[in-house]
Amino acid sequence: MTTLNSTPRADGFHMPAEWAPQTQVWMVWPERPDNWRLGGKPGTVDVLAKTDWSASFPLGSVAYDGRVPVTAMIDVAAAPGASGTPPVATLFLNDYLIGAMQLTADGKKERIEARIPQYALAAQNTLRVSFQRQPVSNQCLETPQAFPISVLPTSHVVLDKITPDENFSGMAARFATDTQIMVPKAYLERPASSLPQVIRVASASGVSPLRAQLSVSDDASVAVTPAKAFLAFELPVKDGAESVKASNDGHLLINHKEQTLLDLKSLNHLASLQVIDAGGQHGMVYRTLGGQAPVFERPLLLERGNATLLADNGPIATFDAKDPTGSQMIEDEQSTGLDAWRKPSLLWLIPAGIVLFLILLLAGRSARRNRS
Numbered sequence: 337m338t339t340l341n342s343t344p345r346a347d348g349f350h351m352p353a354e355w356a357p358q359t360q361v362w363m364v365w366p367e368r369p370d371n372w373r374l375g376g377k378p379g380t381v382d383v384l385a386k387t388d389w390s391a392s393f394p395l396g397s398v399a400y401d402g403r404v405p406v407t408a409m410i411d412v413a414a415a416p417g418a419s420g421t422p423p424v425a426t427l428f429l430n431d432y433l434i435g436a437m438q439l440t441a442d443g444k445k446e447r448i449e450a451r452i453p454q455y456a457l458a459a460q461n462t463l464r465v466s467f468q469r470q471p472v473s474n475q476c477l478e479t480p481q482a483f484p485i486s487v488l489p490t491s492h493v494v495l496d497k498i499t500p501d502e503n504f505s506g507m508a509a510r511f512a513t514d515t516q517i518m519v520p521k522a523y524l525e526r527p528a529s530s531l532p533q534v535i536r537v538a539s540a541s542g543v544s545p546l547r548a549q550l551s552v553s554d555d556a557s558v559a560v561t562p563a564k565a566f567l568a569f570e571l572p573v574k575d576g577a578e579s580v581k582a583s584n585d586g587h588l589l590i591n592h593k594e595q596t597l598l599d600l601k602s603l604n605h606l607a608s609l610q611v612i613d614a615g616g617q618h619g620m621v622y623r624t625l626g627g628q629a630p631v632f633e634r635p636l637l638l639e640r641g642n643a644t645l646l647a648d649n650g651p652i653a654t655f656d657a658k659d660p661t662g663s664q665m666i667e668d669e670q671s672t673g674l675d676a677w678r679k680p681s682l683l684w685l686i687p688a689g690i691v692l693f694l695i696l697l698l699a700g701r702s703a704r705r706n707r708s
Contacts, residue, residue: 382482383423385471389487390464395457395505396512396542398495404457404509407494408434410448410465410487414441417483423469425485431464432456445488452493454501459508459542459638463493500618502611503642503656507620508542510565515548516619518568520556533629534569537609537622540636541567566619573621576614579657580643582607586626590643592657605630610643610657 381387398405414423427435427450435450448465465487471480500506517538523530538548553560559574566573581589586603589596604626611620630648637651638644644654 380484380486381467383467383469383485384480384482386466386468387485388464388466390462392460392462394542395459395461395508396544398493399509399512402497402500402509403495404454404498404500405452405461405493406496406498408448408450408452408463409490409492409494410450411445411490412439412448412465412467412485412487413443413445414439414467414469414485415443415483416441417469417471418481419470421470423467423485426466426468428464428466429456430458430461439485445490454498454505455640457505457508458640459504459540502613502618502658503640504541504611504638504644505640507565507611507618510618511542511547511567512544513547514564515543516551516562516564516566517543517548518551518553518560518562518566518571520570521552521554522556523569524552529629529631530569533632536632536636537569538567540638541609541620543567562614562617562619564617566614566617567622568619569622570624571621573612573614573619576612576619576621578610578612578621580608580610582623582625584624584627588625588645590657597657604628605647606652607646608643609638609646 381389395404408427408429410425410427412425417423422441423439425437425439425448426433427448429452432453432455434452434456435448437446437448439446467485469483469485471482500509517534519530519534523534551560553571556571559572559576560568561574562568579591581587581591586601588598588600588603588606588608590598605628606625607622607630608625609620609622611618625645630646632646632650633648634650636646639651639654641654641656643657644651646652
């Protein structure tokens with residue numbers, strides 16, 4: 337066993353590896369650190385008014401054993417500028433603003449620490465730091481001049497073990513360990529059209545080719561029983577509760593519990609992709625709408641949700657069939673435990689009332705002693 341210092345999956349991610357002489361390739365497995373170095377190249381940029389630094393990473397390249405990114409730690413250093421207004425660093429994950437900080441700008445390391453909410457994660461992620469500074473001072477005769485700001489190589493993402501959500505980002509975390517790809521036998525008979533389709537969907541879902549097992553069903557009418565996290569194409573899944581029902585005649589039916597959210601007919605050249613639970617196994621199901629499947633022109637990008645409709649140019653509608661109003665997401669993001677006590681709220685009245693009661697009790701005892 338040896339260790340590779342860099343792999344195509346994540347720059348700076350140290351992986352134990354073993355040479356397989358039969359296939360003449362390195363077989364690699366991630367170690368289990370609690371931190372993951374960002375894949376973007378650290379360095380210095382001269383900022384006149386505004387500039388961005390970004391790092392992109394698939395969720396499957398960092399998630400394992402239920403661990404997903406929970407906190408971003410971005411270390412920066414900035415030189416002072418001509419203006420007395422300090423520069424501002426703003427942190428985004430997939431265009432969600434998750435943190436910001438006004439920098440001291442004295443050339444020393446400063447850390448931007450931001451919690452990563454689960455709704456911001458996706459199968460493919462982009463972490464972006466936006467720097468803004470005032471280019472000139474109050475003396476208008478000064479020539480605007482750029483000043484350097486550095487993103488330091490100690491920047492990293494903290495991983496923690498949580499229960500993945502039942503959506504696209506949660507499935508990307510599950511697919512990082514082991515995946516069962518299930519296709520009908522008809523896919524093997526027309527690989528020129530089916531293979532690009534499978535590759536596009538599997539890549540967007542976060543399936544790792546190193547940990548994927550292909551299963552071929554001889555009879556497309558018989559329900560399959562997955563044994564692990566799965567990605568099924570055009571196959572019925574045993575005990576699979578599908579909120580989105582798509583048929584070859586172009587009938588689309590979307591349900592939420594006992595309520596019908598959408599009922600459309602005569603659709604064609606579309607497909608549906610959704611997250612389902614089947615017999616205790618979580619997975620995704622891909623189905624064609626109409627007689628013709630879409631031909632994806634570019635890589636797919638799955639947004640927040642657990643169901644999407646796909647066309648030639650990618651997703652045209654993504655939603656959460658289990659939480660269409662977003663009320664469950666709001667409830668899940670509410671602070672609990674110690675986090676709820678750290679934020680100013682009415683909860684602070686509870687310990688304040690207890691302290692006030694104890695003070696009055698002690699004052700009453702002291703008054704009785706003085707009278708006696």
